[in-house]
Amino acid sequence: MEYIRYTVPAGRAAEFEAAYGRAAVPLGKAPQCLDYELSTCVDEPDHYILRIVWTSAQGHLEGFRKSERFREFFAEIQPYVTDIEEMRHYERVLHKTEPTLFEWAGGEEAFSRLTEVFYGHVRKDDVVGPLFAHMDPGHPKYVAMWLGEVFGGPDRYTTERGGYPHMLAQHLGKGITEAQRRRWVSLLMDAADEVGLPDDPEFRAAFASYIEWGTRLALANSQPGATPPTRAPVPRWGWGVAPPYQPSA
Numbered sequence: 001m002e003y004i005r006y007t008v009p010a011g012r013a014a015e016f017e018a019a020y021g022r023a024a025v026p027l028g029k030a031p032q033c034l035d036y037e038l039s040t041c042v043d044e045p046d047h048y049i050l051r052i053v054w055t056s057a058q059g060h061l062e063g064f065r066k067s068e069r070f071r072e073f074f075a076e077i078q079p080y081v082t083d084i085e086e087m088r089h090y091e092r093v094l095h096k097t098e099p100t101l102f103e104w105a106g107g108e109e110a111f112s113r114l115t116e117v118f119y120g121h122v123r124k125d126d127v128v129g130p131l132f133a134h135m136d137p138g139h140p141k142y143v144a145m146w147l148g149e150v151f152g153g154p155d156r157y158t159t160e161r162g163g164y165p166h167m168l169a170q171h172l173g174k175g176i177t178e179a180q181r182r183r184w185v186s187l188l189m190d191a192a193d194e195v196g197l198p199d200d201p202e203f204r205a206a207f208a209s210y211i212e213w214g215t216r217l218a219l220a221n222s223q224p225g226a227t228p229p230t231r232a233p234v235p236r237w238g239w240g241v242a243p244p245y246q247p248s249a
C-alpha cells in the first residue's frame with residue numbers, strides 16, 4: 001500500500017480534485033495498480049490521503065514509474081508535489097477478517113461428526129453402499145480432513161494424506177453414476193442436519209456449492225478414459241456471494 005498525504009490550501013482543493021480525476025485514468029489502467037482511493041479529511045478539509053494498492057512496491061517503482069502511464073499520471077499531479085507531507089509504502093499488519101467456513105461450521109470436531117454419521121448412512125445405502133463395500137476404516141476421518149482443508153481449516157489432507165493426487169486416485173475408474181452422485185449429496189445434506197451443522201442460509205449455500213462442484217468433478221474423473229489433471233492444489237472454498245450474515249445493531 002502506498003499512502004500519499006497532502007495538505008492542499010482550501011482555494012486549490014477543487015482544481016486538486018479535478019487533477020486527480022484526470023490522473024486516475026492512467027493510474028486505473030496500470031496493471032500494477034490494484035486499487036486506489038483519494039479521501040479528504042472530515043475534521044480538517046485541507047488534508048487529503050491517496051491510498052494506492054500496488055501489486056508490490058517493486059511493481060510500483062520498477063513497473064509503473066518507468067511506464068508511459070506514469071508520465072500521463074504525473075503530468076496531471078505535478079503542480080501538487082510540493083503539497084505532499086508524506087509518501088511511503090506500507091504493509092498490512094491487521095485487518096478485519098471473516099470467519100472461515102471451517103470455523104463457522106465448528107472446526108475439526110464438526111467435520112469429524114459429519115463424516116462419521118454420513119458414512120454410517122452411506123454404508124447401508126442401496127444406491128451408493130456397494131461403491132464403499134471395501135472402504136478403508138479411516139475413510140470418514142480422511143474425508144473430514146479434506147473438507148476441513150477445503151473450507152479454510154488446516155492443510156492436514158495435503159500434509160498428512162497426499163493431497164489432491166491421493167484423493168483423485170481414489171475416484172479414478174470408479175464409474176460413479178449420476179444417481180449415485182445425487183444420493184451421495186442427499187445423504188451428506190441429511191447428515192449435516194443430523195449433526196447440527198449451522199443451518200443459516202449463507203453457510204448452507206456455500207457448503208452446498210462446494211459439494212455440488214466436488215461431486216460433479218468426482219463423477220467426471222471417475223469415468224472410463226477420464227484424464228483429469230494429475231496434480232492440483234486442494235481447492236479453498238469461501239463464502240462466495242453471500243458473506244456471513246451480520247445482524248444490524
Ligand code: HEM
Binds near residue numbers: 181215
Ligand atoms: C465433494 C465431493 C467428494 C469429496 C470431497 C470426496 C472426497 C474423497 C476423499 C478425500 C477420498 C479419499 C480418502 C482417503 O484419503 O483415503 C475419497 C475416496 C472415495 N470416494 Fe469420494 N469424494 C467426493 C465425492 C464422491 C462421490 C460423489 C462418490 C460416489 C458416489 C465418491 C466415492 C468415493 C469412493 C468409493 C472412495 C474410495 C473409498 C475407499 O474405498 O476407501 N466420492 N473421496
